Amino acid sequence: MSLLAPIAQVEIRERTGESCVADNGFCPSWIADNYDRYVTPFIEHVVLTVVSVSVGFAIAFTLALIAHRRRWLIGPIAGVTGVLYTVPSIAAFFLLQPITGRGNLTAIVALVAYTLLILFRNIMTGLANVPAETKDAARGMGLTDRQLLWRVELPLAVPEILAGLRIATTTTIGLATLAFFAGGGGLGAQIDAQIFFKSNVVVAGGLAVLLAAAFDLIILRFQKRVTPWQRPAVPA
């Protein structure tokens, strides 16, 4: 069975929409027959994105909490993450290879480096935008520094933090299309494999765009749920 299945697929491919493929058109029948070749790259793409953004968030969040206490660190951290952000990811994929080898690890390290500035900056902005009166009130109620941070400042910073997470996620999905240069697979490998074939480009590129839109919506829904006080008041 496992031997016969690929042969059967090849035959179907050759039968359906042959002239459309030969003319390099946009071929729905070819897409219907070949959607299976996008499943693995799509999953790779999701994994790359989720792992990179999660690790990036953990690092940026830790850095932000440290910088929130020791203000003098903000400049150096913003400077270093700024340089990491400026180095093109495609260059980073090759610069890292002598150190981390070819594969997922290199792709993820480069993608993580790219998220740090966006996430760090937004977490810091969120914390800085907490109204001074609110903090005063919390202190007046006898909250310690730690309680103030976790119960007042961070909850109020959630919208900015999640706005940063949305930007970081969509950016990472875009950059992960280049991860195949580091041997990391993903939808970009599929685009590159048949870059002049319209049907392929539309499906692989379209999946990346849809993925970005889906993640964006998920984070937005999550934000609505965790910040119920943000719901717009109904005008009287």
Added chain:
Amino acid sequence: MSVVALLGPFGDAIDFVLHERESVSGGVQVGGLGEIGRFAALHLILSAVAIAAAIAVALPAGLYLGHKGRGEFLAIGVSNVGRAVPSLALLAFFLAYLGIGFTNVAVVLFLLAVPPILTNAYVGVRQVDPDAVDAARGMGMTDAQLIRKVRLPLALPTIFAGIRLAAVSVIATATIAPLANVQTLGEPIISPQIYGGAGQLGAAIVVALITLAADAGIGFLQRAVTPKGLKLAEGSQPRRRRLSVALPTRRERTT
């Protein structure tokens, strides 16, 4: 020992950039300052054309929309859409439907550069202190004068952040231009069968350096064009963040 192992590939890559050598496939000489210089020149010309065109279109549009307070959905939304469309997908789409060549790649890069410039110009202008605008109107300035003499200078930091963001992403994306037969610095990266691993790494180093230099250069340009009066005021105010991306504001802050 491990330091030597680490430096090995990097040393070889730097040697590739500096000195010609025979290609991996044999027969032709590749690398060296001459060839890398040609790649770098085309890389920069391609990027400069795209960025200049994007500034010419997006900056006036952003300033105007911001000044009128119209088209917020367009000015902000274009960035969200722009971020969601991967540069490789956009390039591939152009290649498959319109073909290869310098013009098509330049258009792709132009499309990448427009959103950050447009959004930041819009946001920068909207963020200008309304009191300053009122004062300028009270002095009898026309709309054109108001944009040029008040809004533009006060929005410069945000506008330049947008241009910087656009320039960095354009120079980065120009690296995949060889997929469309435009021989930028991505050529050794795309064709390792000719240029080898040293070529890939060497080109990556040059691309990274050019991007950092362009980023610093635009920062320098920003300081050069910022009016003296604003620089004086800067000392008393908290410094602007390096790369500010327009963010949805949480709430209108009343004072």
